[in-house]
Amino acid sequence: MSNLMSGAKMLLECLVREGVDCFFGYPGGVTLPLYDAMYDHHIRHVLVRHEENACFAAEGYARATGKVGVCCATSGPGATNLITRLVDSLMDSIPIVAITGQVTSKLIGSDAFQEADTFGITRSCTKHNFMVKNVADLPQIVHEAFYIASSGRPGPVLVDIPKDVFQAQGHYTPVTSIHLPGYKVFTEGHTGQIKRAAQMIWDAERPWVYAGGGIIAAGASAELREFAELVDAPVVCTLMGLGGMPAMHPNFVSMPGMHGSYAANMGMSNCDVMIALGVRFDDRVTGRLSAFAPHAKVIHVDIDPAEVGKNRTPDLPIVGDVKRVLEKLNKLLTEMAPLRKAKRAAERQAWWSQVR
Incomplete structure (x- = not known):
């Protein structure tokens, strides 16, 4: 059943339906219709003193809860004040939906008061961005924004809403399905590649696990521990x-x-097989790439195809969710364990004595 309401109230209904219990923001002229609509709504709003802090708080909320963080800013300087934190959340893979107000549709492109090309400015610092041109499109766009922010490699998504769209009346119908041509999330990993990885790992004399923020994002800590214990491999974790x-x-x-x-850096330099899980081979870790882990065959697992091979070309790439890939690897390694246990014990003892 649909209900007639303003775009501002429609947005709040969409947020509640996406599981948002609070969001962070700083009001301005073009977002006042949204703030007026909050008087009749139970959703919690946390008032900050600067728009950058709204986005910063949304990042912290997302990290602490595992949910999508939401922030709100007005047009022009309000939107541009979000940029630093949007870049940060993009680099750190933090799911955020940023809602920005925009001048009325008929004034876009006229250099109106507090107008900025928010859509153009944020193309390079978001996973995706939208401009809402019709109130009827608002529920679908908000639903897509949350899906994109939280699926695959998480990241920030921005939704730019002109003031007249906030004020326009429309029938709200909850969105229950999503169809995004060209956007495909690879989660399972290629079965053949995973089998090859298991063989490479068992054949290794000096395996090494290089784990990054992808482990945290995927909730794969338990799978990582099981993997490390099965292989008896040293593990290092990046800052993220x-x-x-x-x-x-x-x-x-x-x-x-x-x-x-x-110990961590020398171990990485001397390993013969490196299992890179949810990492991007950052320069603060690798230093000069040509000298990084020079003797290692690299297995790189990441959910983002763009990261695999971007800095270091892997010997075995696996595109998939690190949690799902580790689950499959652990199953294969468990089946192989009885055949390799005695040989592996002697090799690992020698390797651990070198690492320590």
């Missing part, structure tokens, strides 16, 4: 991956890179 492996676990070494430990 810290917490993915308990610091007191016997297989955990430390953080790698320029701020990491000697």
